[in-house]
Amino acid sequence: MSADGVSAREAPVKKELPEMRGRDLMRRQRRGIWNAPKLAIDWHNRDDHINPPTWYELFYDLLLVAACLRLGNYLKSEFSYADPAFPDFVPSPSMGVLRLSAMCLALWFVWLEQTGWTSRFSNHDAAHRAYALMSCICLIGMTAHISLGQDLEQNTVGFVLAFTGAVLTSSVQKFEVYATSTRAKFMMTVELAQNVLWVAWFWIGVALPHEYTHAFWIFAPLVAKVVTQRFVLFAEARRIPIHVEHYSERHGELMMLLLGESIISLTAADVIPGQRVSHYSFLALGVALVMQLQTMYFEAQPNEADFHALRQSVKTSYFFIFGHLLFFPALIMVGVGLKILLLHLKDELHAPEAWMLCCGVTLTILLIHLMRHAHKAGFESTLGGRSQSNDQSVWIARLAIAVLPLFVPIGVHAHVFSPLAVVAILATISLAGVVLDTVSGEGEIEEVKGVEDDPIVTAIMTAAARE
Incomplete structure (x- = not known):
């Protein structure tokens, strides 16, 4: 029972974002062009039941494996790269680790965006499957532009373009929640602001000299995430569960x-x-x-x-x-x-x-x-x-x-x-x-x-x- 005499299980929050699990949730959203996102679990009944990853998530992980292999090949090239076609390339282990960390940060962020979505909401309609496809295409685009010491400037721009597409796709989904749920407006506002800052910081990094780009990618976005999440810390009652x-x-x-x-x-x-x-x-x-x-x-x-x-x-x-x-x-x-x-x-x-x-x-x-x-x-x-x-x-x-x-x-x-x-x-x-x-x-x-x-x-x- 809450402080004003209203039972927590009878709170109106259930009507806006109904709490459903498993097959019931999938059955409600299996058909249709578009459905409003549904909250998969709520505070009033947050016992965690088995919620296995979807086929989309597993396919996304497969693409991430390709990205990891590409990152590994990139780092190896900074230790032992030798190609007659690029005689001017000089391996740099320290810069290689720095660039690796910056690209890992970007890949981690887009992966975290997808994981955060699937851990809170569930959608199986045509529109959200299209969003999933777009996210996969953007991840492959990021992977393809992980530079192996060749055309670093061009690959950096392509990497950020693909990253921008991935974040934009995630932002569209969050805007749907913002537009359809009064309760989630605050959280979605914070996360949308965070996405804008991340994309802005990455493009600012592209405009900097190459020796500073990846260092800027590491520190500036993390500061942006910490700053935006501070708003969540002071608004406990406005959070939504994962x-x-x-x-x-x-x-x-x-x-x-x-x-x-x-x-x-x-x-x-x-x-x-x-x-x-x-x-x-x-x-x-x-x-x-x-x-x-x-x-x-x-x-x-x-x-x-x-x-x-x-x-x-x-x-x-x-x-x-x-x-x-x-x-x-x-x-x-x-x-x-x-x-x-x-x-x-x-x-x-x-x-x-x-x-x-x-x-x-x-x-x-x-x-x-x-x-x-x-x-x-x-x-x-x-x-x-x-x-x-x-x-x-x-x-x-x-x-x-x-x-x-x-x-x-x-x-x-x-x-x-x-x-x-x-x-x-x-x-x-x-x-x-x-x-x-x-x-x-x-x-x-x-x-x-x-x-x-x-x-x-x-x-x-x-x-x-x-x-």
Whole structure:
């Protein structure tokens, strides 16, 4: 019961954006040219039921795999590019990582736009299928313009044009919600303003000298997102919910796609006669490294939505979302590092290649461990493991494991470690992380408060009832 005596379950908000799930929602929207967007889940009944990704989302992920492969090839070119047709091109590892991060930011933003939409709304009419097709075309356009050191200026303009198309498509969908829902006007206004700022910042970056473009792409849009989201922080009663389980699952799938780029990198070189033992050993250790990173990630994710960081606070929610942005360049660096080491398995290893791989592994493990602490303590992991401990000594041990890979390039610089030895050491470090996760669980699974006890939900439903 709300403060003015109106039951939360009888609030008029249900009439405007009815809460439906699964087949009922699809059955209502299966036919027709256009239907107003429907809210998939509401505050008054926000228990997260299974909401599997749609076929469109899976196809969009397939296109994102192509983008990740293209990004990996781009970064590799900045370390070892050689083409007689472009003799003036000089590889630059530092600029390569900077440009990679900027393009990862743009791809992450358009992916997040689609994930945010499917986690809150559902549409299966002809118009929204056309929007989905347009989003896919724009993503392919962005991928095609990821430069490999050739015609950088022209490719940058094409990349931003495709990015603008993707954001414009998302904005049209949000404007539909703005026009058809009084309740969602505030949120859609904030997000539309955010989209305008992002597109403006990217075009301003194009107008800058090339050495400043990608640095501007990284910092300016993030500032714009933080500024616009500040309005949401001070308007709790005007928020609209996301489907936490679906949102979390989509981020887990993003992690798997990025890890997949590393697996594909292990198939980059043919087996050379006389090197079969070392080649197969490298493949086995590389797969072990990637699989253990995957195990650590999903061991750090709660099985129930009420323990998730998205349910704890605004700060933990932001860390979960922006943490996955950092996973993007980190895991691509892991994949490219494995590819370069494999291609030079019998050659002399240089420190820059080792630094890239080791920094990628360190950043990945560090993000996983920090993300674990953003969730509510005492959760059961998605892998069915024991409840997880946030004990201080365990936290320090995890931090030490995350930092250890940074010492490996020192041995490379001293010509002590070969490519095979580097991968073996990193696989051993990641195995130590998996073992620590396995043995550090303790205690019983904690109980979480019900929806009716949540002050944020109470404030939202009270405001909705007063409308």
